Amino acid sequence: MQLKKQNKSNLKALLTTATCALLGGTVQAATQANTEETWEFDTALMHYSETDRVSATEVIIAGKKTFVNDEVLSLKLTFDTLTGASANGAVAQPTPQTFTRPSGNGQYTIQEGETPLDDTFQDTRVQFTGQWTQPWWEGYTVSVGGNLSKEYDYTSISVNGNIARDFNNKNTTLSIGTAYAYDLIEPEGGIPDPLSAMLIGDSDDPSFESEFNATRIGSDDNKTTFDVLFGVTQVINRKMIVQFNYSLSTSSGYLTDPFKVISSVNANGEAQEYLHENRPDDRTKHAFFGQTKYHFDSGFLDASYRYMTDDWEIESHTFDVRYLIPFSNGHFIEPHVRMYTQSAADFYQPFIQEDAPLPDFISADYRIGDLDTYTVGLKYGIPMDNNNELSFRLEYYHQAPKSNGTEAIGVLNDVELYEPIDAIVAQVTYSF
């Protein structure tokens, strides 16, 4: 022990130096050699089905790869097919009604008392999104991404960028983001002349096509959307995290739905003609979003609230609560409740009287009318080998359009102006 006695005072210090070389010197080489950069995948099959209306099937393949230096690449491919019928905006009548298809190719008839649905609603959509996120310098994270979505008659391209800064030992994160989107619509049959009457004639008549074309103003139109988002995320304690976002979204261009009409009725409520709707070509939305996640001993709560208001005078409130309950065998169950309520746009009307002055903007689309929706659902997750996970989701969705105060007149008192819609969502997800 002679030599050790000499080293008595500095054994620890000498050891520190020796260790520094060992653990400092090999970080780079060893990191390259061993940290596995693997892809994580989520695949999902979702089916959405409204009673007697639209049904949609969606396949999602999402991949995420995390690189050694915390760079994250996310890619997602979505295929949708939509089939079925959707409301064309006209009101039900005590007599059958005939409409011309938006394409000009033929007509369809709606039975008395039924909400007019356009049954040619059929589309396939392919959507691709990519996002790259990486640490920037000390405490900063940047993220850029893009999205491309293509349907038969609709193309959407968007890009986004986001920068986040961590403070306070990563307990606080501030972020600012922006996104720009360009959408092009090329409806079959062209863009209808706003407020013009739908041509209802004999579609076999040789002059029908030229008359139909007279109600069209072009083959396509577009809109642009610019979003800005500010967010703050705060870790409250080891069990709780909260997040607040504000977003500003401005759209301009063609915001009208070329497939929607509004019934023009006489004093007895009987439809005389169907006018193509028209919406303002600008819209500014403000959205405020708050979310909290809380880890209880028995599970995880995820609750959020969103308030949205825009210059079309639509206001909406969304409450969303999920509670994940893990079981000791690793399975989990997650009940989900969502409530949504919205007030109508100022130019929304369920119908218009033929002798009333025609406003500049008008729409009978229930989706911008007074509307409540409810969702209740359940998700069940099953862990698989190698941290893979299989989950099932089943949700019931109820849409209840409401009156904006417009009094029904004449025959409209005898029909359902605000028909509720029930839908079921079923989803299977496999993550690996």
Place this chain on the structure above:
Amino acid sequence: MSKNRVSKTSSSRTVQCISRDNGFTLSFFAMASLCEVLIDTHDKKLAIRMGNVAANEAWRIEDKYSRYDKNSLCSEINANAGNRVEIDDETYHLIEFIQQCYDLSDGEFDITSGVLRKAWFFDGSDNIPSKKRVNELLNFVGWQHIEYSPTYIMLKKGMEIDFGGIGKEYAVDRTIVLLSDIANIPVLVNYGGDLAVSGQKKNNEPWQVGIEHPSFTSDTSSFVTLTSGAIATSGDANRFLLKDGHRYSHILNIKTGWPVELPPNSITVAAPKCIQAGFLATLALLQGIDAEEFLKEQDILHWSIR
């Protein structure tokens, strides 16, 4: 000192993730030990990712430095004793560290001592080898006979090296380096009782760590609180020889080839890095009866079991 080993084939290389208060425990089997990584986060994906990084590192080090794995670099070096074997930067740094441990311990810490196991079988029997046999084997022991450079190592013919004394501790430290690169969150890495922590727990709360020991009964087990740094344990109460009432420990004095007299059954040492703690614990055991005194003189925090 190497501990009881279990065949590697007895377990598959998978990482289990279990939820617990404040986060997750990721566990896997590596280096003949149950390995656990405790991560204080509620982000399960992050925890799983970090667990995988930890496991891959532990397995990588096992594959590279285990003398039980015929395909390891360690086996390659041993099989080619007498010839130069190419080494990479990591191995060079590890060998440099071992060289310094050898120097600091005045030659008592020596990873070539494994050859003596050909004479000593610590199976609880009275099977004491002859002095002649031990002296023969001592010809093949001695780190000073190892020739190495940043690019190669060469053992004398008949010699063997064994990273078992520091491999697990090195894996713990490497894992801490990799995990703290991923996220600055509280982590405890425990590879078969050799462990280290990183990141500050909420309210600077310490980790509670049980000192593991094969002979522990519930009334002697003790808890250590750890806010930073590492601890490592050396010793094994179940490995000794008994002859004529004399207990021969399995801790061999490299100079004589004979067991050290009256070392503690186990000694646990705290140090900033696990590999330091491991070296100090082994060195302390080599002091035999003076083990605790040695650590006390060096002002090193330790827990001894006799």
